[in-house]
Amino acid sequence: MDAQQVPGHGAPTVRYVSGGSQNEIFEVERDGVRMALRKPPQTAVAARDDGIRREWRILSALSDTDVPHARAVAMCDDPAVLGRPFYLMEFVDGWSPMGHPDGLAEPFHSDVAARAGLATGLVDGAALLGRVDWRSAGLTDFGRPEGFHDRQVDRWLTFWERTGGRDAIAGMAVATAWLRTHRPIDFVPGIMHGDYQFANVMFRHGAPGTLAALVDWEMGTIGDPKLDLAWALRDWPAAGPPRSAGYISLVGMPERDALLARYSEVSGRQVDDFDYYLVLARWKLGIVLEQGYQNAGDDPLLQSFGRTVEDLMLAAADLAESTDFRHRVEAGSGA
CATH class of the missing domain: 3.90.1200.10 (Aminoglycoside phosphotransferase (APH), C-terminal lobe)
Incomplete structure (x- = not known):
């Protein structure tokens, strides 16, 4: 996170939010800055790694547009860090129709x-x-x-x-x-x-x-x-x-x-x-x-x-x- 110049300082706290066979989402908070981490679970097929990279491409491309989206923060393509490629994005303070x-x-x-x-x-x-x-x-x-x-x-x-x-x-x-x-x-x-x-x-x-x-x-x-x-x-x-x-x-x-x-x-x-x-x-x-x-x-x-x-x-x-x-x-x- 420091090498990628991710906002905040020090070690983050991490909370599991949701997940399934395709993706897992975690809330990551570092020095008061809230972010969301998205990655494939360890059991996901290898193609999901490419899916994560594609998602990152789109989120990055949407920067400076008027499309409501979670701002892209950082991408890690090295599976040695968390076992699979993953990215960090802005944590959106809102609600989803699912679960209500x-x-x-x-x-x-x-x-x-x-x-x-x-x-x-x-x-x-x-x-x-x-x-x-x-x-x-x-x-x-x-x-x-x-x-x-x-x-x-x-x-x-x-x-x-x-x-x-x-x-x-x-x-x-x-x-x-x-x-x-x-x-x-x-x-x-x-x-x-x-x-x-x-x-x-x-x-x-x-x-x-x-x-x-x-x-x-x-x-x-x-x-x-x-x-x-x-x-x-x-x-x-x-x-x-x-x-x-x-x-x-x-x-x-x-x-x-x-x-x-x-x-x-x-x-x-x-x-x-x-x-x-x-x-x-x-x-x-x-x-x-x-x-x-x-x-x-x-x-x-x-x-x-x-x-x-x-x-x-x-x-x-x-x-x-x-x-x-x-x-x-x-x-x-x-x-």
Whole structure:
């Protein structure tokens, strides 16, 4: 820490915060300075080391931007120090929707009217992230934006096959065929979180709802930021008030059209092709969750993914068949 000129002096105190098979998070305090340490557990696969390095690249690139995030402090790539590569970042004083009743801390759990700012903050975070000049931020080698949409179907079908996905899921063939023959109206590459939703942001304590930080960057890449928007809003109905996103109540939050207009205003991007992204988001999430279902064992949560996958595929197919979005490409065309 001294060699890296980490703030504070002397030996730190360390408190375990949370962890799983992919990452562990610790609170590190040194001379009154609070930081968070993120690293893979000792049992994680070797690829998680590269994931930690990728997360650090993104956090570093976001410095001096208006994207709410935990400020990057220091990176250690030497596994001799703690057994795996790790990094230190600013400790964010806020709350996460995970672990609260209906996903809402007070006063938002009790005050329905106060929840509008949470949804607006979520959308603003996606818009601000997509607005970052990723080339100037040093991320020109961070992803492959060229042909991004042309790769999606084959890439995720390969993932499905590799994880032993079921042979027939109602709606999957319809959604897959639709995605092969449709593209968005335009494609403006940008930084993409990759799993953007309420579970992966933090808010400041107290009202009004103010976004404190986007967190958990292991899926980050250079891609299409509007897919983050669809990922975040996939549980909103096309019209009428939203109700629930499973782990968080959406009651009291703005309707989808208002949030799409907000995103367009902040990001400077058009959202007339949102249906395309919503079909892709539902279809892709279904494929991702199928992996959990195939590995469920006796875990009731992972077992429930089986029905969720079926619901997502049907929702993707229903939207594909009913939308009036008609920006088509020839089947099999490449970048």
